[in-house]
Amino acid sequence: MTADPDSGLRTRLVDAGVALVAAEGAQALTLREIARRAGVSHGAPRRYFPTHLELLSAIAGRGFADLADRVRAALDGAGPDPRERVTALARTYLAFALDNAGMYELMFRHDLLESGHLGLRDTSLPLFGLLTELTGRIRPEADARRVAGALWANLHGIAQLWRWGSLQLATGADDFTPLLDAALLAHLGPAGAR
Incomplete structure (x- = not known):
């Protein structure tokens, strides 16, 4: 059984956000910065989290x-x-x-x-x-x-x-x-x- 690539990227985005909030605080949690830290384009988070609130949640x-x-x-x-x-x-x-x-x-x-x-x-x-x-x-x-x-x-x-x-x-x-x-x-x- 192969891993779901969407699940892996979702997890990577959340992991990047967790690391970012730990390092720089909640105010640093922009979609662009989370995407950069996850190594994806700045538009990629929107495919997995349609709103910024969903990713922050x-x-x-x-x-x-x-x-x-x-x-x-x-x-x-x-x-x-x-x-x-x-x-x-x-x-x-x-x-x-x-x-x-x-x-x-x-x-x-x-x-x-x-x-x-x-x-x-x-x-x-x-x-x-x-x-x-x-x-x-x-x-x-x-x-x-x-x-x-x-x-x-x-x-x-x-x-x-x-x-x-x-x-x-x-x-x-x-x-x-x-x-x-x-x-x-x-x-x-x-x-x-x-």
Whole structure:
């Protein structure tokens, strides 16, 4: 059975985009530059991705898959305690955001999530579902979706403000761990409390 040449070029274009966003950030993701790095004409991406948003969505989909793999590995190393699992998930999320700033920015672009290309929203929702389920086990008296949403917003804010250097300046912290601990305490309550 021979490989589908279209599939190979699609993969090459996405690979080039992933490498480009890692090296230069989300703003560098032009069709022309992705094509150049993939070694094809500047019009070639349009044959496989009719719109720029579709190609960006495929690149962002790789980011969500990478984040999901990292979370899965972190949870494999965590114990059964839901709070320990939320802590592992949150720490992994922040580390991913800080280590992959361009990809993280691309993954949460509203226009990509709303476009519906490649089911990107469906790719991002399982992680939130996991956070909601664990939050519900920690805070059974609360609306788990709202608490998980507030915690996620807090984590997203920590990631953004840390990347910009604002939190380091405001708090004097040189590590995001104390901020993560404060966010978990604020949203989940004290450890061991029920």
